[in-house]
Amino acid sequence: MRTINFARNEATFEELKAAGADIVLPDRPESVAIAKELIGDAPVRLGVDGVGGAATLNLASLLTENSALVAYSAVSGDPMHVPYFILTSKRATVHGFFAGARDYVTETAPAIREAGALIASGDLVVPVAGVYTLDKIQDALDHLFRGGKILLDLRASTAGN
The missing domain is CATH 3.40.50.720 (NAD(P)-binding Rossmann-like Domain)
Structure with a gap:
């Protein structure tokens, strides 16, 4: 394809x-x-x-x-x-x-698992455009709507927490 x-x-x-x-x-x-x-x-x-x-x-x-x-x-x-x-x-x-949707468990979830295995093996590359902490969630959403894959870093400590 x-x-x-x-x-x-x-x-x-x-x-x-x-x-x-x-x-x-x-x-x-x-x-x-x-x-x-x-x-x-x-x-x-x-x-x-x-x-x-x-x-x-x-x-x-x-x-x-x-x-x-x-x-x-x-x-x-x-x-x-x-x-x-x-x-x-x-x-x-x-x-x-x-x-x-109802077919998520029977059809979509297995496809996601298959894609995940391809990503983990390196056969499918999904470049990350940005990584954001939760205190920067608005920046992350703005980036997402402009385009590109973003990740949330839930392990990173945020100021004041």
């Missing part, structure tokens, strides 16, 4: 490439044409959206016939932009994913 990645923060481009991303482009409408040129006739059967809003349109525009768009978050806080003609002409479907 090859990936096309639209990133809102260009500072994360190298991290994404180091993690195995094949194509990384800025999350802008003009990047769709660039992606199409780079992939040629290759089918795009899956779009994974964690941003919502206008960013969803970029993903949906790349989908080919009988494809799926999976939304797992909406960091932008805006509704997904998916024109009906993409759904109807390409016979694309939209699916929502929520880790708290």
Whole structure:
């Protein structure tokens, strides 16, 4: 499987490439044409959206016939932009994913365990963009919404505690 990645923060481009991303482009409408040129006739059967809003349109525009768009978050806080003609002409479907759903224990949790083993072995690299203590939780959230993986250091002592 090859990936096309639209990133809102260009500072994360190298991290994404180091993690195995094949194509990384800025999350802008003009990047769709660039992606199409780079992939040629290759089918795009899956779009994974964690941003919502206008960013969803970029993903949906790349989908080919009988494809799926999976939304797992909406960091932008805006509704997904998916024109009906993409759904109807390409016979694309939209699916929502929520880790708290009933199938979490039977389907999602095992996939997370499998990914965890790949990360632990070094076969899957997930670069950390920042580590924050709890007293810096607002900074951590701000960083998360700008893009990048963040970690909370619960062991670090905080001032006054």
